[in-house]
Amino acid sequence: MRVFVTGASGFVGSAVVRELLDAGHDVLGLARSDASAAAVSAAGADVHRGSLEDPDGLRAAAATVDGVVHTAFHHDFTDFPNAASLDLRAIEAMGEALTGTGKPFVMSSGTGLLTPGRVGTEDDALDPAAPTGARNPSEGAALALADHGVRPAAVRLPPTVHGEGDHGFVPALIAVARERGVSAYVGEGANRWAAVHRRDAARLYRLALESAPAGARLHAVGEQEVRTREIAEAIGRALGLPVTSIAAGEAFGHFGMSGAYFAADHPASSAKTRALLSWHPLEPGLIADLDEGHYFTESHRPAVGL
Known part of the structure; x- marks a missing residue:
């Protein structure tokens, strides 16, 4: 199968490219810069120069x-509604190209868009009140392609997709701990995050591409719940810093604009996904990954702060 992968040089996308190539597929990877194009080519994929801002180019590819x-996804949290709008237009453009073909379209969503405070499942609709709920229409638009002769599936990623090369949320927490001289959690730190290793997530994308039924909502969840206190303790352990609780009202001041998100309770199950596609996570869990030490090297500085 020849597969067009957007985000082909990104943290998750590059793992998906590797997984697809190793499984015998050909890959055409989207690249918006010379550096991204070089990375995609070095991985063994063909390059399509373009970006999410070019729906005509996406449609053509x-x-x-x-x-x-x-x-x-354009991770600009200073203008998230615009980033969500770009994502929706990209999905619509690529969906138009696949209409009536029966071909698979696998898109990325998130378990963090589900209602917090309970274990989210594949049957749950996205929560319109979620802080990043502007992204919700993308999942709906993608799955609606099932009514237009496409085989769509949504892979919901958990709040933490971890592994070597991560420049997202966990490295940002590490940066805050270094800056503040303390590794903190909010309240009792009993709130839960789902998590997955990037290689396990990549394998689920491949399985979804190859065999997921039209309209499937899949959870790329390797661990249903990791307490945020455990995350803070692993960071403190690695950096030799004290670990402490801060009040919920202090979360924004300590962590920045994502302080409330770190305090949220976002567990999620992948039981139905595992049964449907025989997907079984094989890689280390989040705390084990943190304990390996690679998160605390210079190469793991975050791309964006909290």
Whole structure:
């Protein structure tokens, strides 16, 4: 199968490219810069120069392949509604190219968009009140392609996709701990995060591409619940810093704009996904990954802060 992968040089997307190539698929990877193009080419994939801001180019690329895996997202949290709008337009454009073909379209969503405070399942609809709920229409638009002769599936990623090369949320927490001289959690630190290793997530994207039924909502959850206190303790252990609780009202001042998100309770199950696609996570869990030490090297500085 020849597959168009957006975000092909990104943290998740590059793992998806490797997984697809190792499974014998051909890959056409989206690249918006010379550096991204070089990375995609070095991985063994063909390069399509473009970006999410070019729906016509995305449509043209999607029309040349046997399936699409959409992992790209413009992570600009200073203008999240615009980033969500770009994502929706990209999905609509690629979906148009696949209409009536029966080809697979696998897109990225998130378990963090579900209602907090309970274990989210694949049957749950996204919560319109979620802080990043502007992204919700993307999942709906993608799954609606099932009514137009496409085989779509949504892979919901948990709040933490971890592994070597991560420049996201966990490295940002580490940066805050270094700056503050303390590794903190909010309240009792009993709130839960789902987590997955990037290689396990990549394998689920491949399985979804190859065999997920039209309209499937899949949870790329390797661990249903990791307490945020455990995360803070692992960070403190590695950095030799004290670990302490801060009040919920202090979360923004300590962690920045994502302080409330770190305090949220976002457990999620992947039981139905595992049964449907025989997907079984094989890689280390989040705390074990933190204890390996690679998160605390210079190469793991975050791309964006909290």
